[in-house]
Amino acid sequence: MSIELAPTISGVPVRRWKQYPAYRDSGVEWLGEVPEEWVTWKVTHGFQKLGSGTTPKSDDSQYYNDIIPWVTTSELRETVITDTKSKLSEKAMKDYSSLRIYPPETLLFAMYGATIGRMGILAIPATVNQACCAFTGSIFLDSKFTFYWLWMRRPILIALSVGGGQPNLSQDDLRKIRIPAPSVPEQRAISAFLDSETGRIDTLIEKKERQVELLQEKRAALISHTVTKGLDPDVRMKDSGVEWLGEVPEGWKVRKLKHIASVKFSSVDKKTEEGEQPVCLCNYVNVYYNDYITSDLELMKATASVAEIQNYTLRGGDILITKDSESWDDIAVPAYVSSDINNVLCGYHLAQIRPNISLSDGEYLFQSFYTRGINDQFRVAATGVTRYGLGKYWLENSLFLVPPLPEQRAIAAFLDRETGRIDTLTTKVHESISKLREYRTALISAAVTGKIDVRSEET
Numbered sequence: 001m002s003i004e005l006a007p008t009i010s011g012v013p014v015r016r017w018k019q020y021p022a023y024r025d026s027g028v029e030w031l032g033e034v035p036e037e038w039v040t041w042k043v044t045h046g047f048q049k050l051g052s053g054t055t056p057k058s059d060d061s062q063y064y065n066d067i068i069p070w071v072t073t074s075e076l077r078e079t080v081i082t083d084t085k086s087k088l089s090e091k092a093m094k095d096y097s098s099l100r101i102y103p104p105e106t107l108l109f110a111m112y113g114a115t116i117g118r119m120g121i122l123a124i125p126a127t128v129n130q131a132c133c134a135f136t137g138s139i140f141l142d143s144k145f146t147f148y149w150l151w152m153r154r155p156i157l158i159a160l161s162v163g164g165g166q167p168n169l170s171q172d173d174l175r176k177i178r179i180p181a182p183s184v185p186e187q188r189a190i191s192a193f194l195d196s197e198t199g200r201i202d203t204l205i206e207k208k209e210r211q212v213e214l215l216q217e218k219r220a221a222l223i224s225h226t227v228t229k230g231l232d233p234d235v236r237m238k239d240s241g242v243e244w245l246g247e248v249p250e251g252w253k254v255r256k257l258k259h260i261a262s263v264k265f266s267s268v269d270k271k272t273e274e275g276e277q278p279v280c281l282c283n284y285v286n287v288y289y290n291d292y293i294t295s296d297l298e299l300m301k302a303t304a305s306v307a308e309i310q311n312y313t314l315r316g317g318d319i320l321i322t323k324d325s326e327s328w329d330d331i332a333v334p335a336y337v338s339s340d341i342n343n344v345l346c347g348y349h350l351a352q353i354r355p356n357i358s359l360s361d362g363e364y365l366f367q368s369f370y371t372r373g374i375n376d377q378f379r380v381a382a383t384g385v386t387r388y389g390l391g392k393y394w395l396e397n398s399l400f401l402v403p404p405l406p407e408q409r410a411i412a413a414f415l416d417r418e419t420g421r422i423d424t425l426t427t428k429v430h431e432s433i434s435k436l437r438e439y440r441t442a443l444i445s446a447a448v449t450g451k452i453d454v455r456s457e458e459t
Contacts, residue, residue, distance in 0.1 A: 017452035026180055034180045035450040041140045044175040048137025052111075052171060053128035054098040056088065063092035068101070069126035073110040076118035076132070078151065081108070084126060099127045107135040107143040109150060112168040116161060117154040119147055133171055141179060145187035148194050149179050149448045152441075180450070190447050193454040201440045208433050212426055219422045224371045226411055227364075228401060242399060244373050252403045258396035260360040261353050265323060265392050266346040268308050276303035281347035287320045287335040295341050304345055312345040312352060317362030319353040320346055321369060324382075324389035331390050332378035334369035336362065351395060360400075364408035367415050368400055 020035035027040075034040075044050065053070075056063035066089035075084060093099050102108075106122040111133050121143060128134055135146060150157070161167035181187055229235075230249045237247040240254055248254075257263065268281060280299040290297060293314065304312075314320075316339040321332045346352040355362045368374055381394035403411065446452045 017446075017454055020450055020453045023450075028178070031180070031449060035182065035453075038180045038182050038450055039140070040178050040180045042175065043135070043141065043146070043177045043179065046139055046141030046146070046179065046181075047135045048139060049134075050171055050175055051100065051102070051134045051136070052098070052130055052132060053100070053134075054096050054130045056092045056096055056099075063089055063095070066090070066092075068093065069124055071108060071120070071122075071126050071128045071132055073113065073115040073118060073129065073131045076108055076110050076115060076120040078119055078147075079121075080123045081120045081126065082123045088127060093127070098130075101125050101127055102134045102136050105136075105138070105143050107147055109133045109135070109174065111170065111174070112161070113166050116167050116169065117150075117158050119150065121147060133169075133174055138184065140184065141181060142184050142187040142191060144191035144195075145181060145448065146179065148191060148444050149181075150177075152445045152448055153177075182450075186455070190454055194444060194447055197443060198440055201436055201443075205433055205436050208429050208436070211429050212433075215422055215426045215429070219419055219426075220370065220372065222418060222422070223367055223415060224373070226415055227368050227371045228373070230403065230407065231411060231414060240401075244376070245399075245401065248401055249403065251407075252401055254399055255359075255402045256396065257353070257398050257400055260400065260402055261319075261355045261365065263392060263396050264311065264346070264352045264354075266312050266348055266350050266352055268302070268304050268312055268345050269348045270300055270302045272303045273305070276305050277309065278302075279304045279309065280344045282314060282320065282344055282350070283347040284322060284349045287322055287350055288330065288333050290335055293320065293335050293337045293341070293344075294339075295344065299344060300347065302345075302347075308345065314341045314344050314346060314352075315354065316340045317355055317357070318346075319355070319362060319366045319369065321351050321353065322349065323351045323395070324349055324384070324387060326387050328379055328382060328388050331382045331388055332369060332375055332395075334366055336366040338363075351390075351392075359405070360402060361405060361408040361412055363412035363416065364403075365400065367412060374398070374400060 022036040023033035024036045026032060026034040064086060066087050068088040068090070069084040070086045070088045071081060071084050072086070075081060088099070102122060103125055104122050108120045108122065108128060109132070110116050110118040111131055113131060115131070135143060157169060158167055160173075161169045182190075228245065228248060230252070232249070235249045238250050240246060240248045242254055245254065270281065279302055281302045282293055282297075283300050286293060286297050286299065314337045316337055318337040319334055320337065321334045322330055323332075325331055353365070355365050377398045378390050378395065382388040382390045402408075447454055
């Protein structure tokens, strides 16, 4: 009998493999049966040693910038580690007894914090910090096989972790893990198979991710060209008078935003005050991750005063932009409100822009915010140290191109149609990437739990 993990994915044939000749009950409910000859090992019995390390006093230069590679969990990215950002000194090794040099082929596992569950395998002798658990000295469990097995169980291990401020797995937690496995030579054969197959899948994913990048570049170029040059390739051009805009079609004007729209910086937050009315807030996340704001989005519940409801309720044609962010690149990310939404207000960290309908079309103005030249104005104007903010003065006095209103509407309709086509293609590529990742996960799981026998591969 053979097992097919999934149908053809993105035009790539999915291989099939036989099962093992005989199976036995693993005694673990979620795992079910395993190949009859596989033996279950505790991690603590499968390796000669599980250990960790520490962080020498960070403000003491005599411990750093030397020759001994020192791994932190930020460097665990499911890759082979051939170098480290930081190097320790012999004095650090002498003064801190918890530091030791781990040999190549040591498996490293992040035990807590934002990187919990991330892994790497040493290709060089190195020491580690206190958040890394080092599995060294393979006895009954091969490092690479254990790597794949732990990666397969990573979501469950994280779910079982404990801690108030951050999830936490201890060395004792990891020592108790039981791993059913074949002989070490067969484990290595499974690992080699997974290296090859996941490498093939990863190459396909990288190609598709590049497709997404190219589609996004095409989308941005299309918007930028259309919003600054129009739809008529034969139109007469004139000097805009603005260096970064260059030539623009005759009949187009350069206007400050405050002359074609009203600008409000929202102060409505999620706090509940006595006497206020219940509302929904369109917040930063809604704008950042969506081009269009609709009532179908998951909106935050809050309360607001009568004045806030009057000032910040969303209306069709409004443009919302992010006015501050931890990243300079995330300033002035736009979203468009295509129709009125009852009882939904513009939330804090956002600016609400309402076009003067006699001068500017809302969707044309929304698309203009995606033009790099126009958007660069906001990034240059944003100030801050750890968080960047765009002042109202700079937003109101930013420059926009204003074609005649009928031409704005024609441009908006054209871009809506053409960017929609690009977005549809992008969605299909993203779906393909998602399926490939699901297949990759399923393949690893099937191989390391013995559901497929990769020793006798069939194509």
